[in-house]
Amino acid sequence: MSAQKEIIIVGAGAAGLIAAKELSAQYKVTVLEARPQAGGRTTTHYPAPGIHIETGAEFVHGELPVTLSLLKEAGITYHPINGEMYLAENGELKQEEAWIEDWDKLLDHMSKAPESTTMQQLLDQYYPADKYATLRGHVQGYVEGYDLAPLDKVSVKYLYDEWTLEQGTNYRIDQGYSSLINYLGKGIHLIPNQTVQSIAWEPGKVLIKTQDQAYTAHQVLITVPINILQNESIQFSPALPAYTAAAKQIGWGTVIKFNLLFKQAFWKRDVGFILSDEAVPVWWTQSEDSLLLTGWLGGPKAEKTQGDLLDKALGALAKIFNVPDIADLLEQGYVHDWSAEQAIHGGYSYGMPFSEEAKSVLTTPVAGTIFFAGEALYSGDSPGTVEAALHNGREIANKIKSLP
Numbered sequence: 404m405s406a407q408k409e410i411i412i413v414g415a416g417a418a419g420l421i422a423a424k425e426l427s428a429q430y431k432v433t434v435l436e437a438r439p440q441a442g443g444r445t446t447t448h449y450p451a452p453g454i455h456i457e458t459g460a461e462f463v464h465g466e467l468p469v470t471l472s473l474l475k476e477a478g479i480t481y482h483p484i485n486g487e488m489y490l491a492e493n494g495e496l497k498q499e500e501a502w503i504e505d506w507d508k509l510l511d512h513m514s515k516a517p518e519s520t521t522m523q524q525l526l527d528q529y530y531p532a533d534k535y536a537t538l539r540g541h542v543q544g545y546v547e548g549y550d551l552a553p554l555d556k557v558s559v560k561y562l563y564d565e566w567t568l569e570q571g572t573n574y575r576i577d578q579g580y581s582s583l584i585n586y587l588g589k590g591i592h593l594i595p596n597q598t599v600q601s602i603a604w605e606p607g608k609v610l611i612k613t614q615d616q617a618y619t620a621h622q623v624l625i626t627v628p629i630n631i632l633q634n635e636s637i638q639f640s641p642a643l644p645a646y647t648a649a650a651k652q653i654g655w656g657t658v659i660k661f662n663l664l665f666k667q668a669f670w671k672r673d674v675g676f677i678l679s680d681e682a683v684p685v686w687w688t689q690s691e692d693s694l695l696l697t698g699w700l701g702g703p704k705a706e707k708t709q710g711d712l713l714d715k716a717l718g719a720l721a722k723i724f725n726v727p728d729i730a731d732l733l734e735q736g737y738v739h740d741w742s743a744e745q746a747i748h749g750g751y752s753y754g755m756p757f758s759e760e761a762k763s764v765l766t767t768p769v770a771g772t773i774f775f776a777g778e779a780l781y782s783g784d785s786p787g788t789v790e791a792a793l794h795n796g797r798e799i800a801n802k803i804k805s806l807p
């Protein structure tokens with residue numbers, strides 16, 4: 404009888420953990436994680452009994468097959484999200500109607516654009532700045548905020564697929580995303596505080612070095628955020644130039660998330676989401692009896708923002724709700740600037756013109772020995788999400804299992 408195959412998984416986010424769970428029956432699995440705990444970009448903070456704060460992922464964006472089936476399998480409860488969308492304009496909150504004028508025409512242009520077109524190129528072609536400042540402003544605000552992407556890098560095709568998708572109901576997990584991470588991580592051999600720095604390999608054998616340890620295995624699955632591969636923070640020997648080049652063809656944006664807990668609610672209880680032009684432009688509420696407001700600053704503006712971030716968030720809310728003494732109402736403020744988060748340094752991926760080809764390269768195993776997975780390597784209807792990470796992590800684990 405041959406000895407059990409050993410595989411090391413680098414990264415204990417959603418992708419790494421689901422892969423570990425899938426592979427555990429057949430392989431001796433060890434997960435190496437740079438941070439002190441598992442979860443990566445899905446990390447819930449529990450500051451006090453009955454209160455939880457999602458520092459990263461928060462929503463289940465629709466009827467997502469892998470996420471929802473795992474939640475059901477684990478017996479983890481979740482609930483649909485209610486609330487109206489408001490637009491903050493000139494010190495007033497107005498219920499939002501159509502967010503972009505000429506929407507159908509814009510989609511029509513997008514549907515006909517060649518695959519290599521960026522959104523900036525499309526706007527310049529059909530919507531010159533002198534005539535369409537408002538439309539361009541709205542598109543830019545949305546793409547930077549939601550997709551974390553600059554217009555001159557994001558692909559039109561990527562946005563078209565996103566904007567024409569019927570999303571359906573969104574959900575939140577009752578006790579936060581970390582309850583799903585805990586379920587996936589149960590029984591997994593995880594070693595925290597291990598930052599992988601180099602991988603020396605030959606077919607069927609890897610030598611992995613972290614800051615203070617060395618590990619050997621037959622195979623390695625790397626599930627780190629895509630920017631870690633773009634920056635070549637892990638050195639391969641022999642080098643993998645085609646994989647590094649492919650990683651650079653996938654967009655990577657950043658975000659700052661604000662969770663502000665107040666002593667009392669100063670917003671109308673039907674408010675769900677608020678869009679504004681303030682320094683922290685997007686805000687949302689939680690359940691009707693929650694005193695938490697969550698703010699979102701994504702994309703290039705998040706990269707450039709400096710100074711006291713909590714101050715900026717309070718300033719934005721003071722203007723949106725016309726409450727000048729808002730700082731007095733604050734119980735506790737939590738700010739997560741994801742560009743500064745250890746071993747992550749950003750938010751999530753977005754599609755550039757040649758990202759799909761790049762994903763095909765990165766999901767091709769290296770000599771049956773090195774594999775890559777993670778949110779950024781997923782192709783499907785839910786890019787940039789936990790669903791993307793789970794789906795891709797499971798898919799690559801199945802690929803590994805199917806090898807002789």
Ligand SMILES: Cc1cc2nc3c(=O)[nH]c(=O)nc-3n(C[C@H](O)[C@H](O)[C@H](O)COP(=O)(O)OP(=O)(O)OC[C@H]3O[C@@H](n4cnc5c(N)ncnc54)[C@H](O)[C@@H]3O)c2cc1C
Binds near residue numbers: 459
């Ligand atoms: C603020 C924010 C809000 C979000 N909101 C949502 C949302 O509402 N809904 C949604 O579905 N998605 C959301 N997302 C996206 C979602 O969180 C990610 O797509 C998903 O969690 C990615 O999982 P992953 O396993 O691919 O990567 P990660 O969770 O990043 O896991 C990779 C792991 O690799 C580790 N690592 C990195 N380098 C090394 C190294 N050298 N050695 C060892 N380990 C290393 C990292 O520490 C990390 O734990 C959000 C993300 C952010 C940042």
